[in-house]
Amino acid sequence: MNIKDLLNNDSETRTSGHMLDDSFFVKRSNRIEDRIIAQACEKFNNRNKVATTAPMDFDKFLAAGNSNHNEAESMDTDDVQVESVEEINENIDYMSDNDYGYSRVRNPDRVYNAPVDHVTDYEHFVPTHVSNSRAQAVSLELFSMFFENNVSREVYDKCIKIVNKYMAELGSTKVDSLLSYYRVDILLKEEYPVKSVAYDMCINGCCRFSTVEEGDFIDEDETCPHCGEDRYKVERASVKPAQTFQIVPLSEQLRFELAHPEEWAKMAYGTRCLAGRREDVREDIFDGDAVGRLLDRGVVGQDDILVSMFVDQFNPFKNAKMASSVIHVINLNIDPKERYKAGNMIQLAIIPGPNHPKDIASFLELVLDDLRNLGANGLQFQTDSGLVIAKVHLVMATGDTPAVSDLMNLAHHNAHHRCRACFSYGARDSSTTCIVERDGPSLLRTEESLHQSVGGMYGVKGPNIFKDLPTMTSTAFFGLDEMHLLGHGTGQQLYVALGGKFCPTINDGGRNAHGIHLQDRLKHHRYPFALDVSLEDIDKAICASRADIPADFTGTWRSLKESNGKRKAVDWIDFLLFVVPTIVVDHFVFDRTKAAVMKLVTACRIAQQWRITAANIQEAEEAIGRCHAFLRCEIEEKRLKPTVFVTNQHMLVHLSYMMREMGPLRAYSCRPIERTIGVYSAAIKSRKKPGKNMENLLLGKAAIHHCLGCRPVICATNDRRTSNFEVASNDVAGPQLWSRPTRSSLAELAAAIGIECQDLVRSLVPFWAREGIVSFEENDEVVCANKMWKDSVVYRVRSSVDSRHGRANNLAVLDDAREYRFILKFFSQTVNRVTRLFAAIDCLSDVQRVNQDLFPAWDSLAPGVVKVVDVKSIKGIAGLVHDPNDEAIWHIIWPLLKYNQ
Structure with a gap:
């Protein structure tokens, strides 16, 4: 050498x-x-x-x-x-x-140099890292x-x-x-030397075949027990599997990742949560009763790692019939602010299909074997401080409704006992199974019923693959996805209800009437969801509001009627949480409907929060109870079809139970896996060999995410004061003024924002009182800008909004969350080598509290007052929803905190 x-x-x-x-x-x-x-x-x-x-x-x-x-x-x-x-x-x-x-x-x-007993098991050691x-x-x-x-x-x-x-x-x-x-x-x-393991599967995607050990007899005539297709194919006198799929073992991925000191340091969040659980506040899955039971029983230790698993189906090709499934794992010990970033999530396998698996357990069995070993013996790897042994526990396995039915081995579609959480009985009505529960709530499925080894009762087809896991202590183990429940379920159902779908006295042909004529007919039949405006007017108001809705809102804010079947869950959630309480509730004909729907919105809004208290959970439970009591009363009076109580509507009963057991629903939402599926769907292009394409992507993305991770390429920060950014002297890493800052005098700034220069000076002097400043000259310079970056949000001034952007981030929410002001100009001022950042704002006047003080309404004709504030007082961004009847009335809304978008 x-x-x-x-x-x-x-x-x-x-x-x-x-x-x-x-x-x-x-x-x-x-x-x-x-x-x-x-x-x-x-x-x-x-x-x-x-x-x-x-x-x-x-x-x-x-x-x-x-x-x-x-x-x-x-x-x-x-x-x-x-x-x-x-x-x-x-x-x-x-x-x-x-x-x-x-x-x-x-x-x-x-x-x-390690002790001998550490060296004996070589697989516990992984490479260390250099730059x-x-x-x-x-x-x-x-x-x-x-x-x-x-x-x-x-x-x-x-x-x-x-x-x-x-x-x-x-x-x-x-x-x-x-x-x-x-x-x-x-x-x-x-x-990234982690290797995948290939397994034989049915060419139609039905199941995984049992592993043939080296030296065992190979039955070349073996067929799939579900579709009868051959397991093997003969190519050039050699026997090969007809189709394979690959799994990248969780143990290997975790062992390799956590050996890096930066990745191992992220586990401290979970350790703190397990060591200091709170009973009154729930901000993560660690605060739920389910994890508390595992700690009390000694199943989980304070230094252990908790993970959740998601299984979901997707079609990578728009114009072809194909059903692939992804197995996705999230490390819950990572702080939620970092947990849902691509580099911190793990994909174990992509089952190529082309059909939905008839035996999903055969694929998951390999993952469960690995998890059982991690839970019993722990994950062992070498770090700078020595050998680390950390047990890993699966505390949730979830997905959308069909996926959960597969995981629990429950009957699908119109089965009578199709609720995952309770033994409620669903009756058939017009080919739809509806769970009305006229006699009160049913008993919850017990822990013993989840671990049973036989099927045939209460919709259970047979034992589920998780039955021997000690971490499965309730039905909450299978989660409850807020995106599908509140979006595609509740929000979309309420929208179609506004169009008369559940009116028992008007058939489908009668609902073809347009505009206000349909609503007049619904009002005549005393349909509870009748409006005094047309549904088209509601859609027009949504579209008109789009330009005034910040990008922080996840929905597209386009007409919901144009493509009813193509809207995403986030569109329906925005409709439910922001459109309904502002411009729908006030237009219900019947007051009893207004109260019931506001109860529904209140419960769903609590379910979207990252921080919930015991009082919040109780409020949500009571709100759903009153809403469902209203629906049952309308059904008894023959004003509403029983089919309104589909499974998604029934599952709202279990919202409070899930939040008590597992904490806020956002902590185990399917949003991250849906985002991951979108990335894979866009990258999969091979129609000839999609399975091979998926395998390459699985390993390639794992390697790239590890290399990129959340570690920056340049760790040294630039001094923003010498670049095209303006920052405060005492907060270089804080808010930044963007977009070609220009120098102006105080007189020029005052003219630009529409006030007298002396009024501007009087507004600025209090901020400089500690420096002994009592006045400024008109020619004193400031640096003006049209954009500000603060807390990962870009704010724009009102005059800079371009219709091409489509969204306006110019309505700021101030400290007390009851003050809303349009941003006129950002500027920085330097006095005695001290730089501070300010915003000239136009205060909204004539703001009235409506709809149970949830979202206020603003009369846009009322004159505002221009003031100057420190940018630190800006706490968020708000949007405006146009009223369908009065163009001068706008409703002020603001988004909820989010980590896993």
Whole structure:
């Protein structure tokens, strides 16, 4: 081995990231060689700070790309140069304390100093991490952008050649050149050596076949027990499985990830929650009664890791019939603010289909075997501080309604006992199973019934695959997804109810009448959901409001009638939480309906909160009870069809139970998996071999997410005061003024916002009282801007809103959440070398409290008052909903806190 080998990035002896195995300890020469390489790289990396010229600046090059990758910024690292072999032996310390961002893995030599009993089980040790070079870090960032947008290998390589040629012309050295597709692919494999395991499955996606051990007899005539298709196919005189799917084991992914000190540090959140549970407030799944029981029974320890599993079905092709399923895991020990980022979530497998599995348990059995071992024996891995043993427990397995029925092994569709939580009986009405519960609520399914080994009663087809898990203590183990329940379920059902769907005296043909004529007919039949405006007027008001709804709202705010079957759950949730209480409730003909619907909105709004108290849960329970009592009364009076009580409507009864057991519904929402499915659907392009395409994406995305993670490329922050941003002197990392800041005098600023200069001065003086400032001159300069970034929200001034943006982020909510003001101008002022940020705002007057003080109404004709406030007093953004009857009346709404969008 010579010095050229050390410098060759493509050499087979390059610092490796392969998992340790027996050969690592047998072949001592390989061990010594790896150690020498690692020591050399670290030593030369340190020397490079003096020996090399300044590296190529990639910041401008990545500026456009970073807009789509907010979680990763650019990073400066040093390149490696070697002058003499003798320097290799000078560096004894193997670990690098460098935290420049992306990490490359290598085999740890510290294992050799560990106690003997630690070394005996080699699979518990994983590579440690060192920093990538600058070129590698930037190449990974670019590769991620190309990979996730399904750009071909050829296009990527052509782009890299163009960039490298441009950098060379600017005098960049060869070590700064970006990596080709091939070299990035090799780098990913070295950085993420976790391997997937392939299993045979039915070519139609029915089930997974049992594993054939090496040396066992292979039955070439074996067929699927569900569809009869052959397990094997013969190609060129060799027997091959007709179709396979791959699983990336959870234990291997966690072992590799948590060995990194940054990833292991994230587990501290879960440890704190398990050690200090609160009874009165629920902000996460740790605060629920279910986790409390597991702690009391000793099933879960305070240092353990809790995970949840999601199973959902998707079709990657719009114009073809195909049903693929993804198995998705979330590490609950990570703080919710970071938990739902792509780099922190785990995909175990994608079942390619093409049909929905008839035996989902056969696929999940492999995952459950791994989880049982993690729960009983724990996950073992090596860190800087020694060997870590952490048990991992599955505390929830969930998905949408069909997926949960599969997981619980319950009957689907129109089964009489189809509620996952209780033994309620559903009666048939017009080919629809409805659960009216005229005799009161039914008993909940017991823990014993979940662990039973036989089926045939209360809709249970047979034992579920989780029956032997000690963490399954109630039906809450199977979750309750707020997105499908409140969006596609409650919100959409209420919208179609406004169109008369549940009116028993008007058939489908009678509901074809348009506009107010339909509502007049519904009013004549005393239909409870009759309106004094047409449904078309409601849709027009929604569309007209779109330009005044900030991007913080997740819905599209377009007509719900135009594409009733294509609207997403978030559109229906926005309709339920914001449109109904502002412009629908007031237009119900009957007062009894107004009260009942507001109760429904109140309960659903509580279910959308991240922080709920015992009083909130009790309020939601009572609100749903009164709403359902109203519906049953209308059914008894023959003014409403019983089919309003479909399964989703019935499941609202169990909202309070789920929040007591598992905490806020947002903590186990299906939103993250739906977002993940969207990413995979966009990336899967192969129709000839979609299964192989899915396998490559599964491993590729896992590697990219690990490399990018949440670790930035550049960890050093720029001084915003010397760039195109304005920040306060005492809060450089705080709010920032954007959009080409310009210098103006106080007189010019006063004229721009429509007030006298002396009034502007009087507004500013109190903020500078500590500096002894009593007045300002008209010619004193300020720096004005049209945008502000604060708490991940971009605020715009009112005059800068362009119709092309479609959304206006210019109505600010101030400290007390009862003051709403349009933003006229942002500006910074510097006095005695101290810089502060201000906003000139137009206060809304004649704001009235309506609808149980939920959302106020504002008369837009009332004149406002211009004031100046410190930007720190701005606490959020609000939107305006137009009234369908009065164009001057706008309803003020604001979004809820969210982590998992």
